[in-house]
Amino acid sequence: MLSSTFRLLTRTSSFIRPVIGSLPRRSLFLKPTLVSFNEKHRQPSMIINHIPVRQSHVHYTYPMIESRVMLVLRLFDKIDGNALQLDSKFAQDLGLDSLDIVEITAALEDEFWTEIPDVDSDHFVTPRHIIQYLCDKYDVYEHVEPVSAGKEYMEEAKAAAERAHHH
Amino acid sequence: MTNNLTRSRVLQLYKRLIKLSHTWQAVDHPAKTAEERLYIRNETRSLFRKNKHVENANELEEHIREGEARVELACHYKNPYPRLVNLPTYSLPPSHNRIRYKSEYEVEDMSRPIYLKSYEIKEETSDNEEPSKT
Numbered sequence: 360m361l362s363s364t365f366r367l368l369t370r371t372s373s374f375i376r377p378v379i380g381s382l383p384r385r386s387l388f389l390k391p392t393l394v395s396f397n398e399k400h401r402q403p404s405m406i407i408n409h410i411p412v413r414q415s416h417v418h419y420t421y422p423m424i425e426s427r428v429m430l431v432l433r434l435f436d437k438i439d440g441n442a443l444q445l446d447s448k449f450a451q452d453l454g455l456d457s458l459d460i461v462e463i464t465a466a467l468e469d470e471f472w473t474e475i476p477d478v479d480s481d482h483f484v485t486p487r488h489i490i491q492y493l494c495d496k497y498d499v500y501e502h503v504e505p506v507s508a509g510k511e512y513m514e515e516a517k518a519a520a521e522r523a524h525h526h
Numbered sequence: 527m528t529n530n531l532t533r534s535r536v537l538q539l540y541k542r543l544i545k546l547s548h549t550w551q552a553v554d555h556p557a558k559t560a561e562e563r564l565y566i567r568n569e570t571r572s573l574f575r576k577n578k579h580v581e582n583a584n585e586l587e588e589h590i591r592e593g594e595a596r597v598e599l600a601c602h603y604k605n606p607y608p609r610l611v612n613l614p615t616y617s618l619p620p621s622h623n624r625i626r627y628k629s630e631y632e633v634e635d636m637s638r639p640i641y642l643k644s645y646e647i648k649e650e651t652s653d654n655e656e657p658s659k660t
Contacts, residue, residue, distance in 0.1 A: 458574055461537050465544040477534055477541075 419497040421490075428490050431466050435459075445487050457481075467493075532586055536574075539593045543570040546597065553604040566606050573644045588643060595641040608641050 425445075433440045438453055449455045455463075464480040471493060483489050494500065528536075547566040552559040573593075580586050600606040613619065614637045620626065 456578075457533075457537065458540055458571075458578075461541050462544050465541055465548070469548060477537055 419499050421494060421499050421502040424493050424497070424499060425490050427470060428467065428486060428493065431470050432463065432486060435463060435466065443486070445490075446485050448485050449483065528581070528586065532583075532590070535590055536586075536593075539590060539597070540570060540574055542597060543593070546600070550606070562606050566600070569606075577644060588640065592640050592643040595639075599641060608645075611638060611642065 429443070429445075432438055432443055437455060437459055442453060447453055449460060449463075460480060460483055461477075464475050464483070467489065468475050473496065475492075479492060483492070494502070543566065547563050547570070550559065550563045550566060552562045577589050580589060596608065599608070614634060617630065617634065618624065
């Protein structure tokens, strides 16, 4: 089932944090999901449904966002996994309507622990739009070609000046 | 055509129901949490799709009211299933011999609660024809 499957995956992805050399020396921080055998716990069943706390030092990169978005889309049962590409449009190629887009947005909100308002989710046409939106939200710009304000600007300025001269 | 305001109300209601289906906890039968979550999700999907073509503004307003009523009832009573109703107390049961006039159907429609608006009622007749009304 969709909801429990990707809830499990989000929990596991928050546990297994990449151990980079720059992190301080401590063990991986595991959240308890099993019943604790401490008798003093008033409600042991609360531990089973423990909601993982969002860690603020998660480092967002473009491949991570892209793979998570594609995973959430693949887990959606109305999307054919083989037909799903980065640029496949939801309405035309995959045959989804606005209700499905809302459902996908809700799943993405659960995955990325953020809110996506309706004004933004109305403009999602391809998965690439979603990934770009999330990159903008988390300030990920390593996949964007840097625009240098040097040579190209000078050439454009020269061309514009020449056009102004001729008119 | 549906204006943008009603469209966004409908989509907000749909999103609220989907989020409810992700976080639903069954209180009476804790083992049935997954089953009830699946029920909420499938009901919202099927009923919203069934009523997608509704154009009349009053009907649309009533359908939105139906959705909100079901959400509120489910959250309050911790039970996602709608409470079914029977015939009104002053009416006679349907039988083959008796002719039911249009007014009787209208009274029965009016007496049904709002949260059962999208459900069809089928008359059980042993004949071949089975009149069903939405």
